[in-house]
Amino acid sequence: MSTISATDLLRRSGGTTIRGGLYRIHTSTSAGRADALVRAAYPEFTSTVSCFGHDWLGRQFSLDARRGPAHEPTVLMFEIGTGEALEIPVPFSEFHDIELVDYPGAALAAGFFETWLESGQPSPSPDQCVGYRVPLFLGGDDDITNLEMTDLDVYWSLLGQMRVGLSGASEGTAVARVDLGDMP
Structure with a gap:
């Protein structure tokens, strides 16, 4: 896939599921929904979001047009469970062929996925993810007992609102309200 653009990837391989749900390539429709969810949760990245895939943790x-040359964007991972945006240290052209092949543990938490499956839990469907019951940015534990199957869009909507609402808040700040009015 090293010579393919993100647009071509979605057109040719959109909807592809890899390793039983470990990673999925977006369709054009799901990419648009993901872009909207990421922009709402990470307003500081509004102009640079162009999602092409998601993993089992949602x-x-x-693409990250802010880094690398225009013809060779790098990759950002928006990890809503931690509230962080992490820079993947490879250009898009190497992401699927090198990063996901050589470093599936770092890129996709592959070992954690295997632990989830070995505990008798199912693999998420394309519209689901395995999310944190208590997000890590709210003090949740990063272990199997803090995970549950959930709707991907609902998970992102709720945690995105919390992330934005708590930006700049000090530790211990209470969450007063979460708006469920626009839930899919």
């Missing part, structure tokens, strides 16, 4: 992978 983490969205996007």
